[in-house]
Structure formats: structure tokens, C-alpha cells
Amino acid sequence: VRTRAIGWALAAITFACVIVNQRDVGIARDEVVYMNAGSRYADWWLHLGKGGIAATFGGAPGGSNNSEHPPLVKTLSGLAHTVLHDDLLVMEQFVFHATPFVIDDLTAYRVPSALLHALCVLLVFTMVAELWGLAEAVIAALCLLLLPRALFHAGLDCFDAPIMALWFATVFAYWRCLDGRKFPWQVGVAWGLALATKHTALLLPGALGVHYIAIAWRARAPLHRWRVIASLAVLGPAVLFLLWPWLWLDPIAHVRDWIGFHLHHVHYNYEYLGRNWNAPRFPWHVAIVTTLLTVPIATIAAAVVGVAAGIARWRRGEARDRERAPVLLLALSLVASMGPFVFGTMPIFGAEKHWMPALPTICIAAGVGAAWAARRAAAALREWWPRVEEPLARRIALGVVGGAIALAAATETATAQPYALTWYNALAGGAPGGADLGMNRQFWGVAARGVLPVIAREPPGPVYTHDASPAWGWYQHLGLLPPGHGDSGWEVAGIRGSKLALVIHERHFNRHDYLVWDAYGTVQPVFVLRADGVPIVSVYKRP
Amino acid sequence: MLGALSKRRPPIAALPAVLLLVIAAWETCATRRDAGAVPDDVAWDRAAAIVRAGYHPGDLIVFAPQWVDAVGRLHLGDLIPIDMAARMDAARYGRIWELSIRGARAPDTANLAPASEDEVDGVTVRRFEREPAHVLADLRDRLAGAKVDGGAASLELAEVGFAPHRCIQVTPVPGRPVQITFAQLPLGTSLVGYVGLADVFTRRDIRAPGSLAVEIGGKTATEVTPGVDDGWVRFELPTQPGNADVTFRLGADAPQRLICFAAETRT
Numbered sequence: 001v002r003t004r005a006i007g008w009a010l011a012a013i014t015f016a017c018v019i020v021n022q023r024d025v026g027i028a029r030d031e032v033v034y035m036n037a038g039s040r041y042a043d044w045w046l047h048l049g050k051g052g053i054a055a056t057f058g059g060a061p062g063g064s065n066n067s068e069h070p071p072l073v074k075t076l077s078g079l080a081h082t083v084l085h086d087d088l089l090v091m092e093q094f095v096f097h098a099t100p101f102v103i104d105d106l107t108a109y110r111v112p113s114a115l116l117h118a119l120c121v122l123l124v125f126t127m128v129a130e131l132w133g134l135a136e137a138v139i140a141a142l143c144l145l146l147l148p149r150a151l152f153h154a155g156l157d158c159f160d161a162p163i164m165a166l167w168f169a170t171v172f173a174y175w176r177c178l179d180g181r182k183f184p185w186q187v188g189v190a191w192g193l194a195l196a197t198k199h200t201a202l203l204l205p206g207a208l209g210v211h212y213i214a215i216a217w218r219a220r221a222p223l224h225r226w227r228v229i230a231s232l233a234v235l236g237p238a239v240l241f242l243l244w245p246w247l248w249l250d251p252i253a254h255v256r257d258w259i260g261f262h263l264h265h266v267h268y269n270y271e272y273l274g275r276n277w278n279a280p281r282f283p284w285h286v287a288i289v290t291t292l293l294t295v296p297i298a299t300i301a302a303a304v305v306g307v308a309a310g311i312a313r314w315r316r317g318e319a320r321d322r323e324r325a326p327v328l329l330l331a332l333s334l335v336a337s338m339g340p341f342v343f344g345t346m347p348i349f350g351a352e353k354h355w356m357p358a359l360p361t362i363c364i365a366a367g368v369g370a371a372w373a374a375r376r377a378a379a380a381l382r383e384w385w386p387r388v389e390e391p392l393a394r395r396i397a398l399g400v401v402g403g404a405i406a407l408a409a410a411t412e413t414a415t416a417q418p419y420a421l422t423w424y425n426a427l428a429g430g431a432p433g434g435a436d437l438g439m440n441r442q443f444w445g446v447a448a449r450g451v452l453p454v455i456a457r458e459p460p461g462p463v464y465t466h467d468a469s470p471a472w473g474w475y476q477h478l479g480l481l482p483p484g485h486g487d488s489g490w491e492v493a494g495i496r497g498s499k500l501a502l503v504i505h506e507r508h509f510n511r512h513d514y515l516v517w518d519a520y521g522t523v524q525p526v527f528v529l530r531a532d533g534v535p536i537v538s539v540y541k542r543p
Numbered sequence: 544m545l546g547a548l549s550k551r552r553p554p555i556a557a558l559p560a561v562l563l564l565v566i567a568a569w570e571t572c573a574t575r576r577d578a579g580a581v582p583d584d585v586a587w588d589r590a591a592a593i594v595r596a597g598y599h600p601g602d603l604i605v606f607a608p609q610w611v612d613a614v615g616r617l618h619l620g621d622l623i624p625i626d627m628a629a630r631m632d633a634a635r636y637g638r639i640w641e642l643s644i645r646g647a648r649a650p651d652t653a654n655l656a657p658a659s660e661d662e663v664d665g666v667t668v669r670r671f672e673r674e675p676a677h678v679l680a681d682l683r684d685r686l687a688g689a690k691v692d693g694g695a696a697s698l699e700l701a702e703v704g705f706a707p708h709r710c711i712q713v714t715p716v717p718g719r720p721v722q723i724t725f726a727q728l729p730l731g732t733s734l735v736g737y738v739g740l741a742d743v744f745t746r747r748d749i750r751a752p753g754s755l756a757v758e759i760g761g762k763t764a765t766e767v768t769p770g771v772d773d774g775w776v777r778f779e780l781p782t783q784p785g786n787a788d789v790t791f792r793l794g795a796d797a798p799q800r801l802i803c804f805a806a807e808t809r810t
Contacts, residue, residue: 267747269743269747275772276705276743278743278746278747279747279750279771296570297566297570298563298566298567298570301562301563301566301567302563305559305562305563308559369559369563370563372559373559373560373562373563374560376556376557376559376560377556377557377559377560377561379554379556380554380556380557381557383554384554397560400564401560401563401564404563404564404567404568404571405563405567407567407571408566408567408568408570408571408574411570411571411574411575412570412574415574415575415578425570425574426569426570426573426574426577429577429580430573430574430577430578430580431577431578432577432580432581432645433577435608435610436608436610436645436647441610505613507705508705508743510702510705510706510707511702511742511743513613513707514629514700514701514702514707517625517628517629517700517707518625518700521625522620522621522625523616523620523623523624523625523628524616524617524620524621524623525613525616525617525620526617527617528613528614528617530581530614532577532578532579532580532581533579533580533581533582533583534581534610535610535611535612535613535614538613538617
């Protein structure tokens, strides 16, 4: 019971951290699309199909109904907005004739992602506690909670933290269902939910399939736990179908459109090691290097120790849960998530968010490695001071080692926010070091929120909002901008009609600076927003 | 007692934990140090004051590393005309101010020795002086009088290789080169130019290179084929002092090649 309570407490802390952190995070370009679509999806379900499937979920991929992404998280965020914002306000008015508790529109939409991130921490904790122990579980969960970029992504109404959670939920459920239960429905449902979240869930059967073959071969039984595979094969697609009304009409064509969209996705610009990449073949090491520079170094070091400890145990025949081979499963999960990027043809523009499902494996290895190292140190401590009792020595060692790793990760996480896409870890030299290395500065226009107070102080006039254009109406709606600072429009026409212009700094956006120079007759901005000294948004004022 | 202590060697078993502690402690300190490692506006104001005190009209001001350019322009942008920021190269500037952080150097000052150097709270201010290139003719200034065949040419402030360049831009129809002839152009000892493909999005979507050939007095003197990842490509050819017709022939096998070039004749 105590262990379970600790897991829930860590999950609750994770949820609170995400919700508090996201208050200062700007609105991502894609979020606006997902929020709009999510509200329509939620209305459709709440009103039992009112408006029709095609009008709500349909249309060509890339259209306003966002049919290129499955609906689960969008629907949940729409429902969350309805319940936590709209309905809550009505209820409060009814009860108190006032609205003492207000969850703002944006936060309400972001709640499901935060909850799923908390779920991921809980599942990591639970699996590690069962397999290795409480100390390992606490450290692994803390490492996952204190991942700067993952915490950032979890605070957006997007699919990246949710797919990490539901990918890991599938791995967890698969492992649990290998216990021989008669109806292993959990794994099929979990994979179906993952499929209904993001297309990258389609990579999971690769990992699970290889793992299944390995354990079946080891058991010398080709049909070993066959119900697990049947659950995946039947319930996974069924759940996806059930949750995505667009598939109820012409399912084969719509599945083909969905997958085809991502197989032929445009390659957005992405800066990596000093070069702008926007066409394959991409460097084989993008996922590896980016992960090494965006996960706290202490976490990576502990994970390396964990892998070494795991190999040592395996060689001594002491591997945990040998029949279900969870270590192999976790390793395959990481490979399935990151591996495709080695081939140089997968889009890399979203960086670590594209392979976030690899992170639980790294954090679990870190938890195992840190606890293993601490226990060995405790044994050494007793050799020096035999009077120290073993449980005390172990607690001290676990507290010091685990605490130091968590402190390092917490420092990185606190430093990274709210511009975590500009942040890189201490190995890179922080945000400035990342800029020196020519690593991607940011994406999605999120940082524009940081210049809103500067814009608000200026006299009213049209603003060239650059990559923040989709979010501009939201910023006005949230009261972050006074009236009179409307969006002046796109590109050259928008700049010509503007009084103020902002340019969000990414390498391929340099041209927007030059367009503004040409229109305003000056190269001098009036304000430059920086993250740890690295420019992320410039504001120009027409002379 | 001493004998007993000497037998107590640090057990190797504790090494992984010690390593993790050292790494975690280093990361905790380094993260905060890195976050405050970039000079702030007060430092930049002080550095800018040094430049303003010694500034002569026409001095070139550059910043390094490139990523801090926006901060540099925030503090000294009023001394940087657009055409200076969008220069062809730095050869025509006799005095260059370089403001740099983190030990970086600007490409424009490579191989130059500073005439003065000051360090202000992490911003290094260097002044370079040298004999500038003597420009006889800047072809961008003569575009209005040039003869253009096979298409249109315009003077643009373009992004080429992710940098600003004021350049003559042509978008040839595939297989039909555009010819721009500068009649009786005054020549010195060399013709120096640069060419590249403008616009990151057309470079992404169409991967074919463009081409530029320079003819002097009816003879092809050089040919360049700028590709999508080549940036601002330099070419230089020796010339005989005097006047001659110089033709630039720009072509492409693919559509939407926004070929942009600049050139000067120099002595």
C-alpha cells in the first residue's frame, strides 16, 4: 500500500508540475488546430453525432478537421475544456453567483496531456517497483518527471507526451499480460488507445513482435501466450476504429490517407549541428546526439550504469523475470522508437518529441543504475565504518546518489523553462552551448508569448506576428494583449501593413528579418527576447 | 592505528556511485553557470559605447557568433545601414568593428590582426584596419543600365545561404538562360562576385542547382553552379584594366531557381 501511495504521489506531483509550468509556455502553432478540432470532436460525442461524421472528422489530411491525426487526445482535450472550463463556470455561477475557481481555456485543453504524463510516471514507477524495488522506482519516476523537454511537451495540447504515456502503457500491459491470464484485453486496449493518439504507435508491433518471438523461442512454444498477440491484433485496431468515427466511413481509404500523409510528410526545416536540414538523407545520429544533449547528463550517466549492471546480472544469470524478459522488452521499445531515425529518411523536424517513447526506458535504466551504484557504495561504506548498520548505510547511499541525480535533473528542468526547446543540457553548455553547436533554436512559435508584454506597451497598431500568427487570436482572447494589436497578415503584405513586427528566430526564418528590414528601413530591433542569452524573438517597430 | 588505516583503501565498489555524484554535482553547477554565461544588456551597452566613441561613418560592424547578431543589432543597429548588413563581402571596408562573445570570431575578420581590443564584461570589442579593396564598379548599381535578354532581373534583399544579400535576382525558365550584359564596364585587375540560390523553401522543394557563366568580351571567363546547400558562392577572375562588355548568363534546368548574384570590378 505504501509503495502504491508513493507512486500515486509522484504522479500527482508530476501533474501539478506540468500544470504549473505550462502557465508560462506559449501556444504552439499546432495546438490551435488541435484545440479547435478537439472542441468539435467533443461536441459531436456529447451531442450524439450532431453535425455528421464527415463535417466533424473528415476532409483531406491537412484540412481544418485535422483528419491526418487520430482523435483520442483531441477529443479528450475538447471534453476537458467543456467540463473544466465551460461547465465549471456555469456550475459556479449557479451555486455561488460568482466564479471563484477559474481554469482558463488554455489550461483546460492541456489537462489531458498532463494527466497522461502523470500516468506515464505512475506506470514507470509501478513496473520498476515490481521488478527491481522501491528505490529504483522512485529514482526512475523522478528522472522521468525531471526531463526538461518532456515536461515542456506534456504541458501542450499535443500528442507527444500522450503517445509516450500510451506507448509505455502498451509495453507495461503487454508485460503484465504475459503472466498467462485468460483474457489479456488490457494490452490490446492500450495499443488501441496509442493508435488513436499518434501514428508512431504503428512502430510498436515491431518491438513487441521481436520480443514475443524471443520469449516463445526460449519457451520452445510457438503459441506461447498467444492470447496476448490475439488481443493486440483484434482489440488494437478495434479500439482505434471505435474511437475514430472517420474510419466508420470507408475505413480502408481513410486509413490509407492517414498513413500516406505521414509517409509523405513534408520535411520542415530543422537545424542540426550547424546545418539546416530540410531534405533527406538526414544524419544517422540525429536521434542519438539530440537525446544525449536533451536528457540531463546525470540521468544518462545513471542509465549507462544501469545498462552495465543489467549486463552483469544477465551474465551471472540473475536477470529479473527471466520468463517475460522485461529488460529485453524495454530495450526493444527504445529501439523501435529511436531506431527508424538511423536510416535518415524519417522527418526529424520535431527532434526529441518524435522519439519520446524511448525516454521511459532511459529513465528506468537510470533508476536501476543509480540504485545499484548506491547499494554498492553502501556496502563499501560499511567496510569503512562497520558500526553503521546496513539499512542505514543503504538509505544514506540511495538518498545521496538518487538525490544528487534528481537535483541535477531538477536544476536542468528549472533552467529550461519556459523556453525548453532552446535549452540543451550541461554537456552542450546549456542554451548558449546549443547555439554554439548549431542545434535547433526552437519551433512552433511558442516563444512569442514572451514578447507580448513588450507589444502590449506599444500604441495600438497591426502586428506582423510571424510564426505566432495561429496563436495570436488566442493571446488576445486570454487577455495577454490589449485591443488594437491585431495580426497584420502573412509575409510581405502583412509586414507592409504592420506597425510592429516580430521575428521568431530559427535559422530558416532569417528571411523574415530581411523582409522586415526592407519594409521598415532599419536592421535595428527594439527588443530581443533571449533564453539564457540566446535570441529567440526580435521585435521591430516601424520608425 | 596507522597500520589499520593504511589497509583501508577506497573500495572500487563505490566508484560508480562516486562517478554519478561527481557528474551530478558538476551538472548542477554547470547548468546555472551556463545559463548566466552570456553577457547581458549592460555589458552590450558598455561595449557599444566603445564602438560609438571611435566610430567613423562607413565603418563595418560585425558580431560573432552569428547567433548573437540580433543582440548586436539591438545595441548598434542604428550604425548599420541595410546594404552594409546585406553586403556582398567585407573587402571594401577599411575599418571593421567586431563585437564577439564566447571567443568567437566573425568570418569577415579572419586572418586580420586587431588594431585595438577591449574586453567588457564578456564582450570583446576589436577594431581592425586595413587597405580596403578599390571598387571600380558595383554591378548592382548598374543594373538599370544593363541589357537583359530572356527574362527579368531585379535588385533584391534576399536570403541566400541563410544570410542577407543585396543581389541581382533572376528566375530563368528551365533551359532558357537569362543574359545580363553590362556594356563597357570599367575593369580593373579582377572581377569578384558571389552567387547563390535565394529562398529556403524553393531550395527545399527543388533540389537542382542553378548556373552562372561570366563572359568578358564575348569569351566565357568562368562558370559556377550554385547548389541548394552551397550558400553564397564566391568567384573571382583576373581582368585586364580597361573597358569591356561583361555578360552574366544565368540558367537552370528546373523551375523556381531564384539565382541571385552580386559582383564588383576591383583594382
